[in-house]
Amino acid sequence: MTPTDPQRPAAELPTAAELPKAYVPADAEGAVRAKWDAARCFHAEPSAPGEAYAIFIPPPNVTAALHLGHAFNNSLQDLLTRYHRMKGANTLWMPGTDHAGIATQTVVEKRLLLQGKKRTDFTREAFVEKVQEWKDEYEATILGQLKSMGCSCDFDRTRFTMDETCATAVRTAFFTLFKDGLVYRGKRLVNWDPVTETALADDEVEMEEVDGHFWYLRYPLADGSGHVTVATTRPETMLGDTAVAINPKDPRAAALRGKKLRLPIVGREIPIVEDDYVVMPASMGGDPADPKAQFATGFLKVTPAHDQNDWDIGQRHGLAAINVMAPNGAISDRHGWTDVSDEAHAFVGLSREEARKRVVAWFKANGLLEDAKPYRHAVGHSYRSHVPVEPYLSDQWYVRVTDDRLRGTALRAMAKDQVEGALPAAVASGPAMSGDGELRFFPARYAKNFQMWHENIRDWCISRQLWWGHRIPVWSRRGEASALAAHLGALASLPSARASVRASRVADGAEVALSALAGAKGEHDLHVCLLDDSDGAALESAGFKRDPDVLDTWFSSALWPLSTLGWPDPSKWPEMAGLLDRYNPSSVLCTAREIITLWVSRMVMFNRYFLGRLPFRHVFIHAMIQDGHGQKMSKSLGNGVDPRDIIHSHGSDAMRFTLVSMATNTQDVRLPVDIVCPHTGDTFTPKWATASGGYTVADAIQSSPKDPSRKMVSGFGAATGVATPTADMPLARNTSARFDLGRNFANKLWNATRFALANLSQARPDSTKEPLTLLDRWMLARLERAVRAYDEAVADYEFHRVAEVVYDLVWRDFCDWYLEGIKPTVRSNATQQAVLAGTLDAILRLLHPICPFVTETLWPSVQALPNRAVAGLSLAPSALCATAAWPAPAASLRDDAALAEFARVQALVDAIRKVRGERQVSPKRRIALLAGDSVRALVTAAGGVVETLAGLETVSPSPATRPAGAVAIPFEGSELLLDGLADAVDASAERTRLSKLIAEREKQASGMRAKLDNAGYVAKAPPAVVEETRQKLAEIDADIAAARGALAALGG
């Protein structure tokens, strides 16, 4: 017989004595996890009954361990998962990790650098092997952290974005998009990191403020009739200028129309083009509110190969794009620049920075530098190498997300009422699909981000010049069009189900139809995309080379709701049978707002394109966890706090409860963190240092507060590799007093249960039932209300409300009032015993999604109670709390009369306690209440509760004359007397108390009188509101009169 057996004999009933005096999480958590594992209760079976409830974990990347931001994210997902599991849903929470191409490769390269080694010292295979080792270590750490937090993921189904099933999905997706014309090779400007020589995604670019200059450069007109002046912050790019643009509305435009300029240094003749994009200077009619109008000259140098906006202008006007740089950022005549003059040769080979100085010097020396002004502006920097990103012309693979099949379906997925304005007509008229209008954001305002992103989206560069990731499955061969055309015959023998062929022109990257290839001129590329590697060798022997690049990490992340369920071929993996149909679309995606564009959008587009369904119906965007300085907790910054540290100091439930209570809809969470000294156990505030980027972080090495000679490594030091923990200098854990809230709460529940068990150990299941007391009715009504409020809060994804509801129910209602109130009666009232046991049982269930460990630990003891039957409270037995049914109080437990009457009881008790507190009456001292009929009736109805909680000895009718030592309290408009508070009355203290009370009430009364004297109020406010004010005023006036009478009796 297991300890969880609800049939455990009464003789073995756990008693309060068996439970330690305080909840010790470390003693409980391991055993509880073992129980869950043994029962496999989080394993999802598609064939099992129940409505599907599925969540895909946002796969944490394997660069580092999880921090409290992840703990927050996962606590909320676990709350949802456990809640719906208990409500009877067929629940899947899919766990896994993300390979995070750039981030992980960078971390490993940094570590290698500490050993004096570079990536290129290894073969690609050997390097990938090293990254793999890192991944294995951190994947294990991350999964361990999730388990420590109590996450009820189906760990049997854990996936990794580069495992075989995910890789198959990535391969199929790429192949399909390629074949459908949604993946193409493009010659475009990308964010280029000239140090690491790879393209970067937009989100890998960090904007940093730098001090620069505006240089005003004169470009002479080719006919010698004068010059125009351009303003630029990057004069070195002028070597690649192919035009100067002017706004067509500029008054000077007409005179310059058709004229050419002679580009200084280079000697290139360039046109003046007219383009609306150019901002006119304020003096020429430009908008003075536009800051550009302040420093603009109205002439814009156009360098299509080194500036995105110039590229766009170039496209509009058919301008050449002349790339004047090598991949390392140096000026180069070998990457597209052919008209290098003798004068210009001097600049070839210079770095970007040096070239800038020399170009400025040249203009100055030649009298063409009109002006130079200091200017501070934001420039994109690589988050890897921290050098300015170069907009660089290169050949990359793109997903045509601007196609209606991708962008259009994403926009049409939005819930109609969350769409701002109307969708563009071209989008709205697109083909209908299942899931249209069903994607809903919580909070709703984030729908706008999603919409705006898609309306302004650009094609997505997916190739990365890295080694860690999904290698692009395209084999290419370059050559003259006619020569390549000769290969087409052989390629045609490849089955179209496994291979797809496309061709592009080298000069501009434009796609060329295969049928036109034979007749085309010049160098072309032939690209063959293969669904699997089996035909690769044949291609390679025919002179094709596989693309060395890998795919952007988000490409595989975008497939997460598909790949984890076995798409495209679930039958290939028997354990995945049925998953895709059962759990996709999933129920909700829980993530932070920064991810809306990077990930949410792409999952929606891909899931809809490949499967015709939404990946999830709801998107819940939660707050971000910041450190004590308001900085986002992040793996790369190293300011993250390991959840295991908090679990160590406070317990998992405490961490979870606190995090849930901080989950408000609008406010990011600021979490000041302390350090626990590993030498002494003392908690102290760390010494701070300023890291690169101006961030405030804990010093890598900290001193013990009591003995500064003893050192330790901070989490920041360890995370960034700045300091390595040793035996003498161990890693210090973090903690935070913010989690006391949750720890205290778990302990409160623990002790409330101990109390209940102690009082129910003698319970008699067969005793005659007595009617419910007011207190019992009230408790059940509060429970019923709490369950409703809980359900509503979860449905709205308002998690702090969930925490609030259970906190008030458990601490305020159950502990402070109910348990205190039943103390004199519970041992003899069998009905009350059932209410106590039933309420406690329901509370454990309600609390379980937030605090799974303490509730599961207490569960067997409470389940063993023999008498938990309460009419209207359905509490189906269950071996585990994790799989117990959600408590569903019947509507019959709603009892507004009991709530209202008990509210009066509480007000009465509060009023008496207040006087006791002010007069410092010992809790042991019993006093006498003298009151009128209505109050005595209330006391009687409360069945002893008032006497117990207010410490009353006797309750008697109001006497005709006030006893000498009695103290008066106004209550509900009449006077109560408390007698026996003290052996002797302190008349002076009493006068002070009454005067204060009168002043307080008079202030309230005058406010209400002012309202009622206002004719507008009486005439226009709802009659019920006016009537309420009148009643309140009458009551207050009566209170004042009573207090005045008492004051007079004291001779005041």
Place this chain on the structure above:
RNA sequence: GGGCGCUUAGCUCAGUCGGUAGAGCACCGCCAUUACACGGCGGGUGUCGCAGGUUCGAGUCCUGCAGCGCUCACCA
């Protein structure tokens, strides 16, 4: 610059339909009482960022301003 949010008690934050503001922590007093000192009881004198407006009535709705944060854009 665009968008979104925030500004309420010493601190961290709630505040739904507009009807005279709440919680936790901290702080003060009392309490070894038999579930819990990780506890109990009592204690709040807040210009609800500023200025206008709408309204009988504004923390709440509208406008403007200031400060802070996030995000997108920005190399003229």
